[in-house]
Amino acid sequence: MRASVPDLETVPRKLDRPSLEHASGDPRRFVVGTLVAAAALLLAVLAFDVVVDPWGQLGTGLFPSLIPTDRPVKAALVDRLTHAPQLVIFGSSRSLKINPSYLQARLGQPGFNAGVSDGEPEDAWAFLNLIHSRFPDARPHFLYMLDVEAFRGTPDPGVLDTPQLARYIPFGQRWSARAHGIFPLLSWKSVRASIKVVRKVDFGNGIPLRNTVFSANGFRAVDSHDIARARGSTFADQLRSSEALYSFVYRMLYHRLSTTQERYFERTLAKMDAWGEPPVIVLTPIHPAMRAVLGPLGWNVRHRQVLAYLAALSKHYRFTLLDMTSLSSFGGSPRLFYDGFHLTIPNMHRLLDTLVRKERRAL
Amino acid sequence: MLFNSHIFIFCFLPLVLLGWWSLRPPTARLAFLAVASYVFYAWWSWHFLPLLLATTGVDYVAGHAIARSADERRRRVFLATALGINLALLGYFKYVGFFLHSANGIGSLLGAGHPFPGLRVLLPIGISFYTFNSMSYTIDVFRRRVRPANNLLQYSAFVAMFPHLIAGPIVRWADIEDQLRRLEPKLTAALAGPGLFFFATGLVKKVVVADSLAPHVDRLFTAHASLGLVSGWAAGLGYALQLYFDFSGYSDMAVGLAYLLGFRFPQNFNSPFKASNISDFWRRWHMTLSFWLRDYLFIPLGGSRHGRLRTLRNLALTMALGGLWHGAAFTFVVWGLLHGAYLVVHNVCRSAGLTPHSIAFNRTLTFVCVVTAFVIFRAPNLGDAWDVLRSMAGLNGLDAGRAGIRFLVAVAALVAFVNVVPNSWEVRLRWRPVYGLVLGSAAATAILMLSGPTPFLYFRF
Numbered sequence: 001m002r003a004s005v006p007d008l009e010t011v012p013r014k015l016d017r018p019s020l021e022h023a024s025g026d027p028r029r030f031v032v033g034t035l036v037a038a039a040a041l042l043l044a045v046l047a048f049d050v051v052v053d054p055w056g057q058l059g060t061g062l063f064p065s066l067i068p069t070d071r072p073v074k075a076a077l078v079d080r081l082t083h084a085p086q087l088v089i090f091g092s093s094r095s096l097k098i099n100p101s102y103l104q105a106r107l108g109q110p111g112f113n114a115g116v117s118d119g120e121p122e123d124a125w126a127f128l129n130l131i132h133s134r135f136p137d138a139r140p141h142f143l144y145m146l147d148v149e150a151f152r153g154t155p156d157p158g159v160l161d162t163p164q165l166a167r168y169i170p171f172g173q174r175w176s177a178r179a180h181g182i183f184p185l186l187s188w189k190s191v192r193a194s195i196k197v198v199r200k201v202d203f204g205n206g207i208p209l210r211n212t213v214f215s216a217n218g219f220r221a222v223d224s225h226d227i228a229r230a231r232g233s234t235f236a237d238q239l240r241s242s243e244a245l246y247s248f249v250y251r252m253l254y255h256r257l258s259t260t261q262e263r264y265f266e267r268t269l270a271k272m273d274a275w276g277e278p279p280v281i282v283l284t285p286i287h288p289a290m291r292a293v294l295g296p297l298g299w300n301v302r303h304r305q306v307l308a309y310l311a312a313l314s315k316h317y318r319f320t321l322l323d324m325t326s327l328s329s330f331g332g333s334p335r336l337f338y339d340g341f342h343l344t345i346p347n348m349h350r351l352l353d354t355l356v357r358k359e360r361r362a363l
Numbered sequence: 364m365l366f367n368s369h370i371f372i373f374c375f376l377p378l379v380l381l382g383w384w385s386l387r388p389p390t391a392r393l394a395f396l397a398v399a400s401y402v403f404y405a406w407w408s409w410h411f412l413p414l415l416l417a418t419t420g421v422d423y424v425a426g427h428a429i430a431r432s433a434d435e436r437r438r439r440v441f442l443a444t445a446l447g448i449n450l451a452l453l454g455y456f457k458y459v460g461f462f463l464h465s466a467n468g469i470g471s472l473l474g475a476g477h478p479f480p481g482l483r484v485l486l487p488i489g490i491s492f493y494t495f496n497s498m499s500y501t502i503d504v505f506r507r508r509v510r511p512a513n514n515l516l517q518y519s520a521f522v523a524m525f526p527h528l529i530a531g532p533i534v535r536w537a538d539i540e541d542q543l544r545r546l547e548p549k550l551t552a553a554l555a556g557p558g559l560f561f562f563a564t565g566l567v568k569k570v571v572v573a574d575s576l577a578p579h580v581d582r583l584f585t586a587h588a589s590l591g592l593v594s595g596w597a598a599g600l601g602y603a604l605q606l607y608f609d610f611s612g613y614s615d616m617a618v619g620l621a622y623l624l625g626f627r628f629p630q631n632f633n634s635p636f637k638a639s640n641i642s643d644f645w646r647r648w649h650m651t652l653s654f655w656l657r658d659y660l661f662i663p664l665g666g667s668r669h670g671r672l673r674t675l676r677n678l679a680l681t682m683a684l685g686g687l688w689h690g691a692a693f694t695f696v697v698w699g700l701l702h703g704a705y706l707v708v709h710n711v712c713r714s715a716g717l718t719p720h721s722i723a724f725n726r727t728l729t730f731v732c733v734v735t736a737f738v739i740f741r742a743p744n745l746g747d748a749w750d751v752l753r754s755m756a757g758l759n760g761l762d763a764g765r766a767g768i769r770f771l772v773a774v775a776a777l778v779a780f781v782n783v784v785p786n787s788w789e790v791r792l793r794w795r796p797v798y799g800l801v802l803g804s805a806a807a808t809a810i811l812m813l814s815g816p817t818p819f820l821y822f823r824f
Contacts, residue, residue: 016630018618018788020557025794027556033799034559034806041807183369188811 042186049185054193057157057181063197069158070214071116071123075165077218078114078130084138087111087363088131088276089218090268091145092119094284094341096220097348098145106356107363113218115145121264122155126165128268132275141363142272142279143355147341148286148303148325151257151265152249157181173260225338238339243293246340250297257305269317278318280362281310282355283325285332290340291325320362322355330354364406366616367569367813375403376620379525383624384550392546393520396624400523404489411487414452415523421448422497423518426504426511442505446498453494456487461691489529491688495655497522500536502659509537517543526620530613532631533651539626547625554622556794562619563806564787568612570809572777576605579770584741587750591762595754597771602741603734604777607635610649615787630788636733636781639725640718641705644733656685675710679703689740694748698740705732726782 050058056065086109089098093115100111114127124144131140159165160174169177184190213222228238272279283306291299303325310321324330331354336347343351356363364371379399386392405412425445429438500518503509512518521543527534547554583590583598590598614631621628631651638644645653661681667674679700686699712718719725735752742748753759785791792798 016788017627018557018561018630019791020560020788021553023556023792023794026552027794028552029796030794030799031552031555031559033796034563034803035799037800037803038563038807038810039803041804042810045811183373186369186811187813191811 045191046182046186049190049194050182052194052197053185054190054197055157055181055184056161057184058178059157059161061161065157065161066193066197069117069156069161070220071156071158071162071165073214074114074116074127074218075130075162077214077216078112078127078134079164080216081112081134083110084135085110085112085131085140085217086138087141087143088128089113089115089143089145090119090124090127091115091284092147092150093117093220093223094147094343095119095145096223097343097345098143098352099215099219099221099345100217101215101219102349102352103143103356103363106352107360109141111217113220115218116156116158118156118158120150120152120155120159121261121268122159122169123165125264125268125271126159126168128271128275129168130164132271136275138276140276142276143363144268144279144281144319145284146281146306147284148299148306149246149249149254151261151306152254153258153261155261225342229338235335235337235339239287239289239337242340243290246290246294246299247297250294250299250302254298254302257302257309262309266313266317269313269319273318278320278362280320280322280355280359282351283307283321283323284341285327285330285343285351286325287337287340288327288334294340320359322358324351324354364403366613366620367566367809369810369813370406372810375399376623380550380623389546390516393516393543397516397519397523400520400525400528403525404523404528407488411490414456414487414490415493418449418452418494418497419519419522420515421445422501422522423512423515425501426518429501429505430511438505442501445501449494449498453490456490458687458691492531492533493522493528495533495652496527496535499533499655499659503535503537509540512536512540513544524621524624524626526617526624526626527628530610530617531649531651532614532617532628533655534628535655538629542626550623550625554625558619558622559799560619560790560802561615561622561787563802563809565612565615565617565619566809567805568608568615570812571805573605573609573612574812576601576608576773576777579767580605580741583766584747584751586765587742587747587754589759589762590751590754590765591760592754592757593761593763593771594765595751595759595762597766597774598751599734599738599755600774600778601766601770603636603737604774604781606737606741607632607781608777611786632786633788634781634786636730636778637726638729638733639722640713640729641702641709641732644729645702645706648733652685652688656681656688660684671714675707678706678710682706693745694739694742697745697748698736701736701739705736 050060052063053060054063054066056069085100087100087103087107089095089100089111091098095115096113096117098113098115100113104110112131114124114131116123116127155169155173155177157177159169160177166174214220225238269279283303286294286299307323313319314321322329327334330351332343332347332350336344336350338344364375366372379396382395382399383392386395401412401415404415422445425441428441432438432441500509500512500521504511512521521534521536521539522528524534580598580601583594583601586594587598611632618628618631629651631649633647633650635644635648638647661677664677664680665673666677680703682703683696683699686695686697686702689695689698709718719728735755738751738755739745739748742751754762
């Protein structure tokens with residue numbers, strides 16, 4: 001404070017005080033009551049959800065997860081392969097309708113689809129290593145069906161719960177991914193899911209898995225989309241549902257490309273380069289209606305960022321890039337989608353035909 | 364970082380409270396608070412931290428230069444420089460894109476094409492709030508209303524203090540200087556009680572009420588072209604309530620956090636929907652902004668001291684700039700101008716003795732005017748706002764089904780609630796453990812409803 005300030009006309013502002021400051025009684029008991037009630041309710045919910053672990057985030061394993069992951073199935077299929085695949089396909093559920101037999105008929109080489117639901121760069125990295133450990137002397141080609149959403153955050157817990165794959169994820173990241181799974185358990189949504197798990201579980205048999213059927217080459221012949229269709233669910237229903245999900249993703253979660261997942265992606269490219277042929281990377285399609293909804297929410301920006309990122313990587317790694325996000329790039333039909341992202345088999349065949357026509361040598 | 368996030372509630376806040384109340388030397392405590400606040404701010408994006416530091420530095424230096432100087436001309440130069448820098452930063456980051464876009468629009472209309480390059484500038488979060496905080500300090504030092512801060516640390520803690528940094532209340536140096544000079548030595552139950560009450564109440568208002576209204580309001584505004592009388596009013600009322608519970612919830616949380624740190628903040632909302640005229644509304648809604656505009660804009664423009672016409676002009680101009688403060692869009696300007704027009708009409712009617720005597724009528728009329736204006740505030744453009752206003756006027760039929768009966772009942776119940784129930788500053792209760800149990804359970808319920816980050820509506824301003 002400076003005594004030399006001349007003519008100081010300090011006018012202290014008097015702040016109104018809330019009525020609560022004049023409340024009678026002992027505030028200590030109120031404070032204790034508030035904290036005890038909040039802590040008790042939150043801890044009870046957390047304890048219940050940690051034990052049940054409905055999304056399989058923590059890996060407690062006492063109850064089956066409500067979201068059955070296809071990673072253990074795919075890892076088991078890799079174990080059962082008798083010959084090295086000459087073409088390995090990576091990606092998310094959007095790649096699961098790629099039947100390696102269809103490509104074999106056109107390219108003449110057997111393949112394996114290593115794509116998994118919610119597949120992210122960690123999955124591609126782990127599966128690449130798993131297949132390499134089985135067939136170190138092979139020199140396969142790679143088709144990487146990359147989603148614009150592939151770099152949106154932490155790995156799917158399924159990769160951490162599958163021992164054959166988890167060993168390729170460093171301990172620190174496994175721990176960090178588990179820790180990320182704690183806060184989502186602190187919610188009514190998780191409580192509802194846990195109750196669902198406990199009520200549905202047939203102790204001894206677990207929760208019946210959705211009727212997902214895989215071929216030995218990793219092709220997902222029948223999945224939840226097919227079953228939903230058989231039950232009368234329309235494209236409009238599925239589109240609405242996927243719009244709601246991805247609107248949430250773009251609004252709330254996916255504001256920048258995850259640098260951790262970028263590192264996994266780059267390590268995967270480097271290993272592909274060292275072990276096999278340079279991969280063909282395809283940016284997966286999006287339905288025009290979905291694009292209209294997600295574009296302003298961030299899809300357009302993320303799409304540009306992914307393209308710029310891949311352009312920068314092309315200076316360091318060998319790969320071929322095809323942006324097939326637009327249907328016009330492969331003559332796709334907007335009517336041949338299950339929802340906003342997943343192509344039906346006829347549409348997928350159009351994409352693959354275009355791919356074979358353009359990149360036969362790389363595949 | 365958001366107040367309504369797990370990371371804030373379970374990690375940041377406990378650590379900050381532990382550090383703040385463990386440290387003894389005031390300098391160390393202020394340094395800790397400033398650093399913690401910078402971490403809080405940088406959690407969103409560290410790139411804009413230098414901007415916050417620059418604003419702090421400019422006003423701190425200017426405040427001291429003004430206070431030291433006895434030469435009036437030099438004092439004015441220091442003040443003008445500080446205000447110029449603050450307004451230039453605010454103008455660039457918040458308005459330059461809007462003005463260039465508008466100029467290009469005018470150029471296009473006149474057949475001159477787009478004379479200016481398009482520019483998209485990312486808006487630093489909270490810039491409107493911390494710039495106004497900081498500017499009020501320099502102006503008050505110039506007016507000799509306050510003494511300058513003892514040191515840069517004290518001033519940095521004031522500007523960056525995380526409870527008010529992002530979305531107010533707009534705390535002035537005069538509100539808090541004594542509190543910063545005499546820090547509370549320990550966290551007593553007398554501070555923790557109101558602190559927990561306000562924080563929990565604000566959390567419930569935001570998460571349970573505002574976030575539950577949001578999807579319905581969004582859905583109705585998206586269908587702006589096909590709304591009818593009922594759905595149009597559901598959209599307007601729903602948004603007014605959403606905004607109130609969202610922003611007053613944030614303000615309550617800020618007040619609660621301030622208590623937990625041993626500070627008192629000014630009141631920001633005083634049951635605005637109980638206002639009996641538009642002037643009364645502005646004494647109850649976002650009070651710290653209203654009073655800021657009154658003290659630093661309306662009164663310097665001449666206030667009501669130079670005749671009726673000048674008063675009315677000053678009212679309209681103040682409200683137009685107040686609207687523009689909310690965002691660089693014509694919807695906000697029109698919203699501000701509409702409120703300016705409301706105030707002008709009210710002023711004229713009151714002078715002519717034409718204001719109705721029925722309190723119920725006055726409150727209803729004020730509420731309808733405010734809700735109507737909020738439609739313009741909410742809509743992404745004037746065309747959409749016009750569609751909703753037409754439907755509210757009954758020009759598009761009834762459309763009773765679209766809003767959904769549950770939403771309509773919820774809106775009706777909340778309208779009754781905000782008109783009857785005392786606000787969080789008026790609540791009188793005995794400190795009883797059972798109230799604590801109820802409040803704690805309500806807060807835990809709200810925390811369990813946090814499914815994802817939902818930013819407060821006023822963050823974008």
